[in-house]
Amino acid sequence: xxxxxxxxxxxxxxxxxxxxxxxxxxxxxxxxxxxxxxxxxxxxxxxxxxxxxxxxxxxxxxxxxxxxxxxxxxxxxxxxxxxxxxxxxxxxxxxxxxxxxxxxxxxxxxxxxxxxxxxxx
Amino acid sequence: xxxxxxxxxxxxxxxxxxxxxxxxxxxxxxxxxxxxxxxxxxxxxxxxxxxxxxxxxxxxxxxxxxxxxxxxxxxxxxxxxxxxxxxxxxxxxxxxxxxxxxxxxxxxxxxxxxxxxxxxxxxxxxxxxxxxxxxxxxxxxxxxxxxxxxxxxxxxxxxxxxxxxxxxxxxxxxxxxxxxxxxxxxxxxxxxxxxxxxxxxxxxxxxxxxxxxxxxxxxxxxxxxxxxxxxxxxxxxxxxxxxxxxxxxxxxxxxxxxxxxxxxxxxxxxxxxxxxxxxxxxxxxxxxxxxxxxxxxxxxxxxxxxxxxxxxxxxxxxxxxxxxxxxxxxxxxxxxxxxxxxxxxxxxxxxxxxxxxxxxxxxxxxxxxxxxxxxxxxxxxxxxxxxxxxxxxxxxxxxxxxxxxxxxxxxxxxxxxxxxxxxxxxxxxxxxxxxxxxxxxxxxxxxxxxxxxxxxxxxxxxxxxxxxxxxxxxxxxxxxxxxxxxxxxxxxxxx
Numbered sequence: 001x002x003x004x005x006x007x008x009x010x011x012x013x014x015x016x017x018x019x020x021x022x023x024x025x026x027x028x029x030x031x032x033x034x035x036x037x038x039x040x041x042x043x044x045x046x047x048x049x050x051x052x053x054x055x056x057x058x059x060x061x062x063x064x065x066x067x068x069x070x071x072x073x074x075x076x077x078x079x080x081x082x083x084x085x086x087x088x089x090x091x092x093x094x095x096x097x098x099x100x101x102x103x104x105x106x107x108x109x110x111x112x113x114x115x116x117x118x119x120x121x
Numbered sequence: 122x123x124x125x126x127x128x129x130x131x132x133x134x135x136x137x138x139x140x141x142x143x144x145x146x147x148x149x150x151x152x153x154x155x156x157x158x159x160x161x162x163x164x165x166x167x168x169x170x171x172x173x174x175x176x177x178x179x180x181x182x183x184x185x186x187x188x189x190x191x192x193x194x195x196x197x198x199x200x201x202x203x204x205x206x207x208x209x210x211x212x213x214x215x216x217x218x219x220x221x222x223x224x225x226x227x228x229x230x231x232x233x234x235x236x237x238x239x240x241x242x243x244x245x246x247x248x249x250x251x252x253x254x255x256x257x258x259x260x261x262x263x264x265x266x267x268x269x270x271x272x273x274x275x276x277x278x279x280x281x282x283x284x285x286x287x288x289x290x291x292x293x294x295x296x297x298x299x300x301x302x303x304x305x306x307x308x309x310x311x312x313x314x315x316x317x318x319x320x321x322x323x324x325x326x327x328x329x330x331x332x333x334x335x336x337x338x339x340x341x342x343x344x345x346x347x348x349x350x351x352x353x354x355x356x357x358x359x360x361x362x363x364x365x366x367x368x369x370x371x372x373x374x375x376x377x378x379x380x381x382x383x384x385x386x387x388x389x390x391x392x393x394x395x396x397x398x399x400x401x402x403x404x405x406x407x408x409x410x411x412x413x414x415x416x417x418x419x420x421x422x423x424x425x426x427x428x429x430x431x432x433x434x435x436x437x438x439x440x441x442x443x444x445x446x447x448x449x450x451x452x453x454x455x456x457x458x459x460x461x462x463x464x465x466x467x468x469x470x471x472x473x474x475x476x477x478x479x480x481x482x483x484x485x486x487x488x489x490x491x492x493x494x495x496x497x498x499x500x501x502x503x504x505x506x507x508x509x510x511x512x513x514x515x516x517x518x519x520x521x522x523x524x525x526x527x528x529x530x531x532x533x534x535x536x537x538x539x540x541x542x543x544x545x546x547x548x549x550x551x552x553x554x555x556x557x558x559x560x561x562x563x564x565x566x567x568x569x570x571x572x573x574x575x576x577x578x579x580x581x582x583x584x585x586x587x588x589x590x591x592x593x594x595x596x597x598x599x600x601x602x603x604x605x606x607x608x609x610x611x612x613x614x615x616x
Binding site for chain 2: 019035036039042043082090093097098113117
């Protein structure tokens with residue numbers, strides 16, 4: 001059932017590769033900026049996922065004109081525009097928090113932050 | 122009146138959403154507070170009217186921009202949705218007046234207007250999640266409320282609020298993105314994002330691998346947002362270090378609305394599939410819920426910080442809601458739904474009482490609360506009464522929810538579950554007793570006897586919520602009816 005041929009579902013292989021890389025960075029790295037970058041990679045993989053599924057082979061942009069017969073599904077593309085905005089807001093807020101953490105803890109390494117917190121207790 | 126009746130489903134979202142930026146434009150803390158409180162009051166009135174309308178004349182369907190579903194975005198408010206909107210707006214209308222003095226104590230003056238802006242945005246997002254009938258729109262509102270939540274948490278006085286907010290941001294974003302992945306897979310298989318439309322299209326493809334994976338992503342995604350054990354690790358620190366008013370608002374609303382979203386997806390979108398049965402995950406979810414009930418309560422027993430103690434108790438209480446969902450018959454599901462409301466009342470009241478304690482003594486550590494029964498009799502009584510409700514003593518709301526849950530478990534022939542519900546309540550007795558013992562039976566530390574009672578502007582909202590917790594515990598017929606009718610609508614599927 002599953003198509004293992006290469007590059008049969010090339011985009012989807014890339015999607016899941018990126019997804020796992022992103023998730024791994026979030027889990028494995030202690031540096032908070034790297035964590036946020038990992039989160040971004042993870043989100044971008046989802047964007048690629050949506051964009052790939054909507055693409056129709058040989059299709060163009062969905063414009064109402066005589067010579068356009070086949071066009072890609074615009075809906076997932078628009079959804080991803082929204083998701084990109086959400087992602088940007090998340091990144092901005094995350095980075096702002098990292099700046100404040102640097103100011104008040106003097107480090108952006110998660111393990112060091114945790115150590116300082118435990119000493120504070 | 123007809124304008125109101127036609128557009129009410131969208132007005133409850135638009136009112137707080139549009140009001141939020143005005144706080145930032147005016148940049149005055151006192152104005153922002155008065156404005157937010159007025160808007161919350163307006164939203165509360167609207168939500169009451171909406172619930173009445175839904176109970177009288179059935180589900181409200183509102184086409185945004187007059188584009189009909191499944192092409193346009195549709196807002197669809199049934200009994201459950203209207204009930205959740207009522208929970209959120211009722212908590213907002215009590216917490217916002219309370220917030221003024223509490224926030225003045227805990228947050229620098231120049232940031233006050235931002236707090237109320239975030240409160241309003243969070244409220245708009247949460248209400249939006251409850252009214253929308255479009256699965257992707259749900260994600261957008263989820264992120265609006267989540268981003269506002271991260272900011273609210275990070276405004277806490279202790280620097281640990283920052284790291285708590287960032288950790289919640291990372292896990293919350295993962296959860297929301299998991300939901301989007303699952304949703305994408307549903308879209309691949311059905312070509313629709315409208316919830317009722319999805320419900321009709323899904324049974325045809327229910328046995329494909331894509332749908333299995335999609336459901337897994339969705340459940341794990343919302344599991345993160347609603348702090349289902351073992352996905353709860355963000356919650357204790359977030360609740361402990363957020364400003365008191367923010368904790369009260371979030372603890373009472375945010376996880377409840379995530380539970381609502383999970384119910385909506387499992388019982389409306391997957392309504393005709395009966396996913397718990399079809400995919401054989403009922404026992405897995407039930408086991409997680411029960412472990413959460415016990416683990417949350419047991420860890421709560423060992424906490425030295427009362428705010429953190431209540432945060433762990435929240436994880437246990439979420440377990441009860443998920444248990445109701447996983448048993449899946451009408452009384453149990455109604456128990457889960459009514460517990461969303463009841464837990465919002467009692468946890469909101471408890472965190473507000475702790476806010477009073479923090480206002481006066483500047484700490485919520487158990488050791489500093491010795492002799493509180495003498496030093497702050499009204500606040501201590503509020504904590505005691507809220508604690509009774511957490512345990513589930515008769516005449517409190519906690520008892521009503523557990524009564525429904527036990528009834529559901531027995532109706533499903535699962536008597537061991539009923540016994541486990543009782544046993545986990547006994548652990549709640551232990552952690553509530555620890556607080557009560559320190560408050561009433563220990564002498565205050567020397568030099569702290571001159572403490573006074575918290576100001577009325579903090580005590581009155583606390584007691585209003587507490588009063589509601591007892592009112593609906595003594596006479597549960599109204600909330601019981603709404604919850605039962607919501608549960609029966611849900612179990613009827615999309616038909």
